[in-house]
Amino acid sequence: MPNNIVVIGTQWGDEGKGKIVDLLAPQCSVVARFQGGHNAGHTLVLDGKKTILHLIPSGILHSDKRCYIGNGVVLSLQALEKEINTLKGIDVAKTLRIAGACVLILPSHIALDQAREIKRGAKAIGTTGRGIGPAYEDKVARRAVKLFDCKNPRVLKEKIERLVNYHNFLLENYYHAKVVSVEDTYSEVLRIYNKISRTVVDVAAELAMNKDKGGNVLFEGAQGAMLDIDHGTYPYVTSSNTVASSAAAGTGLGPKDIHHVLGIAKAYTTRVGGGPFPTELFDDIGKTIATVGREVGASTGRARRCGWFDVPVMRRAIVNSSVDSLCMTKLDVLDSLTEVKICVAYDLDGKRLEIAPSEPEAFERCKPIYETFPGWQAVTAAVRDYEKLPEKARQYLSTIEKLLDVSIDIISTGPDRRDTIILKDLVND
Ligand code: GDP
């Protein structure tokens, strides 16, 4: 049976997960998102045509692939409707299926997210402002409205009323912010639900059927390892588990249904929003990487912070997600540099640390220990053959493999699906 593969980000998001999911989708029976929401921005490029996805799985360009949004995803119906409308020429209703157990993001979650950020002032997380955190809070607090509640308008109305009244109490009395209309929330949710109701299914049951038929699953992660709610740089994280094991809980399959974990890593590091970032660059090299790598957020248009490749961060990601192999993206972005650095360990209060610390306070104090390598100063952009990569670029990759003790099985040299070097077939190994 072909492998079920989990694709996750190993840094702070935006590693190029979308591109790789789109690339691997033809080898898989179905594609499934398992956590996060429309805070994600996954960019696919095919023949120069760019598609940015937030909620819809990155298999959607393949019309014969069923795409699932699993129960672990927090779902904004408004964002979904908008995204479906942007996908002109694609029959989304034919291929997309959504778990009824998804928690709904309501406009009042967005209002709360934004009000909280304002209140945090200088300590703002730098969230995407899309209601992700408040929606997950309500899920854990057992008061969320779920997609299958929409089946019964009376129940839906009751649940929305109770929840939005509670949100409005907080908005008005604690945050001194504008309240949200219960009536508008209800009518908007119902209006969009009625358009997509035929796509609502029991995802776990469908994935079990797919398994019985010998089909495999490509699980698509959002965000990255260091944004994980438990294992990331808390509180500067997102509100879901981004680690690979989340693929099971977030779709309804079990941990034994994960056969291969593919970690996506940029050849350098970026982060958007606040929080510690030991290898961050504040100089011209950082600016060059940002410009060449077009490091602007696909969701919010914010500039991404850029820095050198960080081995301690990668080691934690590999441990937390049992990463089997890596895909290294954006190698081409480093093409012009005269030298490249790799952070091989941290110095924490005079002690050498091989793996990123679990304690955020300690993370803030970590100083990178670098090793410097000569740049290749040759073109890797759009190279599709490993043998054609410059020797020094190959050395950079093999140094990282040795430091991490994990093999790099895919190399990405450009945004286009085709600008990729596949060294191993992960689906049929
Ligand atoms: P995701 O959130 O992990 O799916 O990544 P994003 O789509 O947010 O960000 C990755 C960005 O880099 C997108 O603009 C991609 O088109 C682009 N990209 C992906 N792989 C490569 C690559 O190998 N080289 C270059 N130059 N760009 C890439």
Ligand code: IMO
């Ligand atoms: P993809 O899937 C990069 C960041 C936000 C912020 C923190 C919390 O494209 O890699 P949230 O809105 O989730 O409560 O914000 O997490 N963040 C991302 N950063 N890529 C993403 O997704 C992100 N999704 C959330 O910038 O720092």
Ligand code: MG
């Ligand atoms: Mg992104």
